[in-house]
Amino acid sequence: MELFHINSIIFFELLLLSLHLVFEFLSINCNPLGQCLQTESSALLQLKRGFTSGDLDTWQLSTNCCIWEGVTCDELSERVIGLDLSNRLIAGMIDPSLFNLTSLRALNFYNNQFHGISIPNYGWDRLANLSSLDLSYAGFAGKIPFGIFRLTNKPIFLRNMSSLRELHLDNVDLSSYQNEWCGALANFTPALEKLTMAGCSLFGASCSSLSRLPLLYALDLSGNNLDSSIFFFIFQFYFSILASSYRKPFQRCFSQANISTKKIRAS
Structure with missing residues (x-):
């Protein structure tokens, strides 16, 4: 017993x-979402403190930032790779802590209320993995810093962004830069596939340098004051893709974009 x-x-x-x-x-x-790294959680909270308003109620201390609204983490590395802050009524300032999220692949500030501030000049070179950037209709005031589109040196804004695939700058005033923006994009964003610059106060001759972007298949330049040479540019742009498709038919037509799916807006 x-x-x-x-x-x-x-x-x-x-x-x-x-x-x-x-x-x-x-x-x-x-936990399929992983546990947010402490350094990146702190960076996000510091970013939030720079905002005077915005719908970010889930961003709370001592909680896993990988489950916060708008935040996407990599399941293996547990690093923040996506930040979607679109349509959140955010106002205030963009704290430099944003650039501590060095694994970011997608950043979206679309349709917010950043009245009275400019796009940050420094720090973009730290986001080497960024492939999608949307700053359109975010309420940025004034001009983009001149160094962004300077051709003599690598633009600060575009430096180390060779992997950038999507860039949306709709409604950002670029009137003071003439065609310098065009050369900067052609030189420093070779992987660009989608570019929207509607209502950016562009004027004069269109940008032929964009035809040097071999992967570009979606382009929106509507709402600007470009002259009639834009039609020649579209013609040249269209047939450069067509010629490339003949040279590499399978790669161009299937892994990138067929001519029939090409999107161009320049009205």
């Missing part, structure tokens, strides 16, 4: 130990 009692105790102790190990395993391995 005593032996049975001892064996029962050992059995229950082993059972409790097994259950403990199972729960430990589940707590570590069954």
Whole structure:
């Protein structure tokens, strides 16, 4: 009887130990979103403190930033790779802590209320993995800093952005830069696929340098004051893609974009 009692105790102790190990395993391995890195959580909270308004109620201290609204984390590295702050009524300033999120691949500030501030001049070179950037209709006032589109040196805004695939600058005033923006894009964003610059106060001759972007398939220059040479540019742009498709038919037509799906707006 005593032996049975001892064996029962050992059995229950082993059972409790097994259950403990199972729960430990589940707590570590069954969170598909991962646990936000402390440094990146702090960077996001610092970014939020720079905002005077905005719908970011889930951004709270001592919670996992990977489950915050608008935040996407990589499941393996647990780093923040996406930040979608579109349509959140955000006003205030963009804190430099944004540029501590060095694994960002997509950044979206579309349709906010950044009245009275300019797009930050420094820090973009730290976002080397950024492939999608949307700053359109965000209420940025004034001009983009001149250094962004300077051709003599690498523009600060575009430096180290060779992987950028989408760039949306709709309603950002670029009137003081004439065609310098065009050369900067052609030189420093070779992987660009989508470009929208509607209502950017562009004027004069259109930008023929954009035809040097081999992957570009969606372009919106509507709402600007470009002269009639825009039609020649579209003609040249269209047939450069057509010629490239003949040279590499499978690569161009399937992995990138067929001529029939090409989008151009320049009205």
